[in-house]
Amino acid sequence: MQLTEMELFHLGEQLRAEALAITKSTTCARETTDPKLQQMYLRIAERHRGHYEILMRNAQNFAQQRQF
Amino acid sequence: MLDEKDRLTDTLITQKYIATGYNTAALESANNQIMDAFSGILRDEQQIQHEIFTEMNSRGWYQPKAANPNDITQNINKWNQELQRIQHTAAIRPGAMPQQGYQAGMTQYGFQTGVSMPQMGGEAQQQTMYRPPQNPMI
Numbered sequence: 414m415q416l417t418e419m420e421l422f423h424l425g426e427q428l429r430a431e432a433l434a435i436t437k438s439t440t441c442a443r444e445t446t447d448p449k450l451q452q453m454y455l456r457i458a459e460r461h462r463g464h465y466e467i468l469m470r471n472a473q474n475f476a477q478q479r480q481f
Numbered sequence: 482m483l484d485e486k487d488r489l490t491d492t493l494i495t496q497k498y499i500a501t502g503y504n505t506a507a508l509e510s511a512n513n514q515i516m517d518a519f520s521g522i523l524r525d526e527q528q529i530q531h532e533i534f535t536e537m538n539s540r541g542w543y544q545p546k547a548a549n550p551n552d553i554t555q556n557i558n559k560w561n562q563e564l565q566r567i568q569h570t571a572a573i574r575p576g577a578m579p580q581q582g583y584q585a586g587m588t589q590y591g592f593q594t595g596v597s598m599p600q601m602g603g604e605a606q607q608q609t610m611y612r613p614p615q616n617p618m619i
Contacts, residue, residue, distance in 0.1 A: 420515050423506035427519075430499045437495060441488045450485065453536065457492070457529055464522045471518045 416475040428468050434461040486542050489533060493543075496530035 435458050442454035483491065503523035510516035537543035 414512050416515070417511045419509050420506075420512060423502070423509065423519070424515075427499070427502055427506060427522075430495075430502055434495055434499060438492065441492060444483070445485060445488060447485060450489075450536070453532070454492070457532075460525060460529060464525065467518055467522060471515055474514070475512075 415478075416472075424468055424472050428465060431461050431465040431468065434458075435465065486537075486540075489537050489542065493530065493533045493537065496526060496533060500526040500530060
């Protein structure tokens, strides 16, 4: 089954949100003076980065399917 | 400049926003592969959100008020009455044949103040209260 317009829309929306979350978490990690919170923000940024990659991989899978 | 509490609150709100987006995305997916991807990430977003909440809670920055035990009792009684009303309505539905069809076991929760809620598969009083007809068109 081909990717629907709605799925493409949500992929874009969630990619935008994940990108912002990565930036925010990284900024929080830089600004906090609490070492425990700094580690937590860095971990969260990394998890959002993982989500971004999953979304991109899924989008690319559908783009490749279309070529064949 | 934001203080520690502001930063955690902002991160918490961001998490809620992102999780809501994934929930909607999963609900509106046609492809299983995409739906599973959205659902899987949603679970991880919920876990991140809970981690932030726990951190705020431990610092006294987000402490939800406990429900009044009397309110819990009153609500459970009300919900049980509503369940009985729904079952009664279903039983008298025109064309319904309660004696036939598959058996749908529904749990009626008996609640007593000071007694813990029944555990799954434990003390729950299982009663077959409504059996949908085999053919609702009849």
